[in-house]
Amino acid sequence: MTEPLVQVRNLEKHFPVRGGVLQRTTGWVKAVTGVSFDIAKGETLGLVGESGCGKSTLGRMLVRLLDPTGGSILFENVDIATASGNELKTLRRDVQMIFQDPYSSLDPRTQVGSSIAEGLKIHGIGDSDEVQERVSEMLELVGLERHHASRFPHEFSGGQRQRIGIARALILRPRFVVADEPVSALDVSVQAQVLNLLSELQQELDLTLLFIAHNLAVVEHVSDRVAVMYLGDIVEIAHRDDLYREPQHPYTEALLSAIPIPDPTLKRDRVVLVGDVPSPLNPPTGCKFHPRCPIAHLGVCDIETPHLEYVAEGSIHEASCHLRTGAYRHLDPSRTNT
Amino acid sequence: MSRLSRKAEELVSDGLEDRILEEPTGLWRGAWKRLLRRKGGIVGMIIIGIMVLTAIFADVIAPYSPTEDFIGEPNVTRRDGPCIHFLGCDESRPQFIMGLDGNARDEFSRIVHGSRASLLVGMVTVTVAFSVGSILGAVAGFWGGWLDNVIMRIMDVILGFPSFLLAIAIVAALGPGLTNAMFAIAIVSIPSYARVMRASVLSIKEMDFVAASRALGASKIRLLVTRVVPNALTPLVVIGTLGVAGAILDAAGLSFLGLGAQPPDPEWGSMLASERNQVFSAPHLVFFPGLAIMFTVLGFNLLGDGMRDALDPALNE
Numbered sequence: 180m181t182e183p184l185v186q187v188r189n190l191e192k193h194f195p196v197r198g199g200v201l202q203r204t205t206g207w208v209k210a211v212t213g214v215s216f217d218i219a220k221g222e223t224l225g226l227v228g229e230s231g232c233g234k235s236t237l238g239r240m241l242v243r244l245l246d247p248t249g250g251s252i253l254f255e256n257v258d259i260a261t262a263s264g265n266e267l268k269t270l271r272r273d274v275q276m277i278f279q280d281p282y283s284s285l286d287p288r289t290q291v292g293s294s295i296a297e298g299l300k301i302h303g304i305g306d307s308d309e310v311q312e313r314v315s316e317m318l319e320l321v322g323l324e325r326h327h328a329s330r331f332p333h334e335f336s337g338g339q340r341q342r343i344g345i346a347r348a349l350i351l352r353p354r355f356v357v358a359d360e361p362v363s364a365l366d367v368s369v370q371a372q373v374l375n376l377l378s379e380l381q382q383e384l385d386l387t388l389l390f391i392a393h394n395l396a397v398v399e400h401v402s403d404r405v406a407v408m409y410l411g412d413i414v415e416i417a418h419r420d421d422l423y424r425e426p427q428h429p430y431t432e433a434l435l436s437a438i439p440i441p442d443p444t445l446k447r448d449r450v451v452l453v454g455d456v457p458s459p460l461n462p463p464t465g466c467k468f469h470p471r472c473p474i475a476h477l478g479v480c481d482i483e484t485p486h487l488e489y490v491a492e493g494s495i496h497e498a499s500c501h502l503r504t505g506a507y508r509h510l511d512p513s514r515t516n517t
Numbered sequence: 518m519s520r521l522s523r524k525a526e527e528l529v530s531d532g533l534e535d536r537i538l539e540e541p542t543g544l545w546r547g548a549w550k551r552l553l554r555r556k557g558g559i560v561g562m563i564i565i566g567i568m569v570l571t572a573i574f575a576d577v578i579a580p581y582s583p584t585e586d587f588i589g590e591p592n593v594t595r596r597d598g599p600c601i602h603f604l605g606c607d608e609s610r611p612q613f614i615m616g617l618d619g620n621a622r623d624e625f626s627r628i629v630h631g632s633r634a635s636l637l638v639g640m641v642t643v644t645v646a647f648s649v650g651s652i653l654g655a656v657a658g659f660w661g662g663w664l665d666n667v668i669m670r671i672m673d674v675i676l677g678f679p680s681f682l683l684a685i686a687i688v689a690a691l692g693p694g695l696t697n698a699m700f701a702i703a704i705v706s707i708p709s710y711a712r713v714m715r716a717s718v719l720s721i722k723e724m725d726f727v728a729a730s731r732a733l734g735a736s737k738i739r740l741l742v743t744r745v746v747p748n749a750l751t752p753l754v755v756i757g758t759l760g761v762a763g764a765i766l767d768a769a770g771l772s773f774l775g776l777g778a779q780p781p782d783p784e785w786g787s788m789l790a791s792e793r794n795q796v797f798s799a800p801h802l803v804f805f806p807g808l809a810i811m812f813t814v815l816g817f818n819l820l821g822d823g824m825r826d827a828l829d830p831a832l833n834e
Contacts, residue, residue, distance in 0.1 A: 242732050271734035284725035288544050288747050294726075298733040331543055347729060 183217035184387045185241070185355055190214045190250035190260070192236050196460065208459050210236040212411040213250065215487070218355070223381065223388040225402030225419070227395060227434065231456060233411040234391045235279075238357045241389060242276040243267065254355065272302060275353035279360040281340035285332040291343050292318075292328025298351040317346040320383075322376060338369035342376065349384060357389045362397060374401055395438050399423055407431045410467045411459055413487060417496035427490050427498035429472050466501065474502055476510045551827040558823020564816030572632040579626035580612070583783040587611070587621045595621045596792075596799040616801045619792055620781075624802060627783035628809050634784045635813055638699050638768035639761040645703040646764075647757050650710025655749065657711065658718030659741050669715065672708035680705040684767060688776040695768075695784070698777040702767045706760060713756055717749035724748075755825040762817035769810050785810050 191213055196206040210233045218224045228234045239245045241252055243259050252259035254274060262270050278284035285294055295314050299305055305313065315325040321342040332340055341361060348356060358377065362370040378401060381388060392398050398405055399419060406416040407430065415428040426432045433450040452471045457463050463470050469480040479501050487497040488504040498504055502511040552558045571578060587593045592610040597617045600606040615624035657668040675683070687701035688694075721727065727744050735744075769786030771777040778784030780791070785806040792802035 239728075244728050244732055268734045271732060274732075276729070276732045278725045278729060280725055284729055286726040286730075286744055286748065289743075290543075297730060297735070301730075301734045301739070333544070344729070347733075351733070 182220060184220045184254065185218040185389075186251075186253040187217070187241070188215050188251045188253070190237070190240060190252060191248045192233070192240055192245060193248045206460055209411055209462065210459060211240070211247075212462075214408075214411075214413050215250075216406060216413060216416055218387055218389060219403075220387055221381075221385060222403040223378075223390050223401055225398035225405040226389060226391045226408060227393060227398050227405065228408030229393060229456060231459070232408045233459070234393075234408050235359055237408070238276070238359045238389060238391050241355075241357050242274050243270070244276070268302070272298075272351045273353050274355045275348040275351065275357070277341075277345055277348050277356060277358040277361045280364050281337050281344055282332075282364075284344050285340055285347075287332055289331075290328065291330055291332060291335070294332075295328070295343065295347045295350055298347065302351065304351075313350060314346075317350050320349075320380070321346045322372075336369075337365050338373060341365060341369075341373050345373075345376065345380070349380065349386075352384065354385070355387045355389075357391070359391045360393065361390075363392060363394060370397065377401065395434060407434065410456060410462055412467060412499065414468065414500070415496075415498040416487065417498075421494075421496050425496075427496065427503045428468075428500045429474050429503075430468050431498075433473075466499075474512050476502060476507065479507050479510060548824070548827045552823050555823040555826055557819045558827065561816045561819030561821075561823055564812055565820060568632055568636060568813050568816060571629055572636045575630045575633055579623075579629040580614075581623040581626045583622065583627045583630040584781045585622065585626075587617060587623070590621075593617065593621060595619055596795060596802060597621075598799070598801055615805045616799070618788065618802055619795065619799075622781075624788075624805055627788060628785070628805055631783040631785045631788065631806070631809065632813070634695060634772075634778055634782065635765045635768065635810070638695070638702070639765045639813075639817070642699050642703040642706065642764040642768075643757050643760045645699075646706040646760065647710055647753065649703075650707040651714040651746075651750070651753055653707070654711035654714025654716075655718050655741060655746055658715035658749075659722060659737070659745060665715075668711070672711050675705065676708045678705075681767065681770065684771060685774065685776060688771060693776045693779060695772075695778045695782070698768055698771045701771070702764050706764065709756065709760075710753060713752050714749060717752055718745055721745050721748045751828045755821055755828060758817055758824055759821035762814040762821065765817070766810065766814055 190211060191209075192211040193207040193209050195204040196208055197203065198205040214237060216224070226234050226237065236245060240247045241259065243262070247260045250260060254270065257266065257270060259270060259274065285291070292311075292314050295317055296310050299310050299313060304310075314328055318325055318327055323339060323342055323346070327335075332343070335343065345361075361377065362373050365373060374397065377388070380386065390398065390401050402419050404417065405419050405422045406413050407422070407428065408414070409430050415422065415426065415431045417427075422431065423435065426435050429450070433452050436448065436450045450473060454471050457467065457470060463481070465481040465483055466472070466475070466485050469475040472480065475481070483501065485499045485501050485505075487499045490496045490498050490504050501507040588595075590611065595617060596619055597613065599616045600610050600613050602608055602612050606612065613623050613625065615628060618624050618627065653668050653672070657665040683705050684698070684701040687704060688697050691697040691700065722745050727740060730740055730744050768777055769784070769789070772784045772786030773790040775787070775790065778787050780787065788806040789803055792799060796803045
């Protein structure tokens with residue numbers, strides 16, 4: 180792996196739960212609980228997980244739309260988690276975000292051109308001619324036309340709006356971009372266009388991407404490496420091909436087996452999870468996945484908290500499961516069967 | 518597949534090419550177009566237009582000065598009914614379209630000049646209450662925390678009093694007069710603007726486009742001024758328009774109680790008040806000022822309702 184551009188260490192976000200007449204804090208929702216990972220220069224890290232697992236919270240912390248409760252996010256020796264004032268403002272030029280909902284992410288009362296130009300204005304880059312020129316350039320780069328700058332968001336389709344959102348995020352030439360489910364609100368045919376646009380732009384502008392999604396097929400298409408999140412933790416992180424071919428964590432197995440295959444004659448073993456995602460207000464003890472895990476070994480999984488570990492010597496495939504890594508491998512039922 | 522998607526792309530761009538011929542339509546412009554399609558809104562605008570023209574050209578329209586009395590003129594007595602030559606009133610008497618009031622002044626001239634006071638009150642109080650209320654509401658909603666609590670609790674205190682009684686109390690403390698009445702009405706209507714603005718700001722500030730600006734590095738002030746407030750203003754425009762009607766009514770009420778415009782200044786509320794005991798012997802002196810108030814208020818209410826429909830976010834797409 181090349182040198183990391185972003186190093187996340189023990190990142191946490193806890194939201195207070197207030198209740199009662201006096202709005203006192205009665206508990207904490209642990210949305211993200213001590214996540215660590217690296218993103219290498221120029222790579223795309225896919226981040227998947229079901230709704231409410233904390234992937235968007237994580238993404239928003241990386242662009243500092245949310246203040247982390249703990250941990251650090253090193254971006255070239257600057258800690259995004261604690262930066263403030265001018266340091267943070269400079270950082271914002273390098274770290275940008277593409278939003279999920281193309282309808283709420285554009286100001287309905289602002290012309291598209293000035294929405295895109297906002298970054299330049301905030302950072303005082305260029306005079307008005309230059310700004311206009313760069314906006315036109317950006318519009319063409321994302322597949323729209325110059326004259327669209329004077330139009331309003333409601334005059335565009337969802338896919339076009341998402342292109343506008345991408346243009347807005349990229350006009351400052353950021354090096355790291357968090358794309359928070361950038362295509363999940365779009366039609367399938369438009370999804371492909373926007374995904375291709377993103378990967379073209381990544382090549383052209385030398386971007387590093389964190390691609391958040393819940394669609395595994397989309398993530399497989401765009402990512403170099405993939406991280407799987409469950410209830411505020413990363414449970415598995417690996418090279419895309421390794422993860423899709425040989426998932427280690429039982430949760431990843433279940434997720435992958437849920438991908439629909441367009442072949443009704445094909446038989447396969449579906450791992451069907453029972454129950455719902457537990458409340459992050461009161462997560463299960465030990466391994467958070469153990470109440471739903473098909474291979475959980477009571478006495479171990481419900482007591483000891485697993486951590487990300489390499490599944491084999493010299494591999495970069497990490498998983499956080501007692502039975503698949505580390506000392507309890509002998510308890511893995513699928514292992515004893517074979 | 519690729520041919521299909523190209524086809525789709527062509528279709529999409531075709532649609533766009535057609536629309537390029539049109540002017541880009543902002544949301545305000547779109548709302549204006551929708552307003553023009555609503556009968557109520559148009560009627561309201563026409564009524565308000567007539568009122569505004571009347572107020573501006575009052576000196577030209579009114580045949581007499583509003584304070585000139587005709588006591589001692591031949592064939593003239595106080596509280597004479599309308600005398601219109603065209604409808605067969607004796608040519609030897611001077612023409613009074615709406616009759617004479619208790620001081621033998623031309624009622625029509627007074628009503629025409631009275632429109633100035635009413636529109637002035639409506640505009641000034643709403644402008645003041647709108648700006649103060651929306652700034653307070655925006656600050657409270659955007660910053661939140663203790664500032665929010667302090668501002669909104671003060672607003673709650675003002676709201677705790679019946680607004681008209683509070684206005685009476687304020688005028689009583691400051692002394693009667695149209696200026697003080699405007700001030701009082703402005704103060705008691707601030708909380709409604711503040712509350713609506715705060716609610717609006719609270720919902721807008723959570724939207725992704727605000728987050729996007731923040732991610733680009735926009736300062737709090739910039740976010741508030743360029744992103745949050747312009748989008749939060751929509752509901753305020755509606756209650757502002759409806760508020761003009763309320764303010765005119767309140768001012769007429771205060772004047773009716775003798776706390777607003779002072780005689781001999783023409784004001785519809787005080788005209789009603791001074792002649793209310795003669796309602797059976799000289800009904801025209803109560804009827805015409807009442808009619809004037811009613812039409813003005815109706816005009817603003819119709820416009821307000823029309824704007825509410827035109828600005829309805831559900832119709833924006």
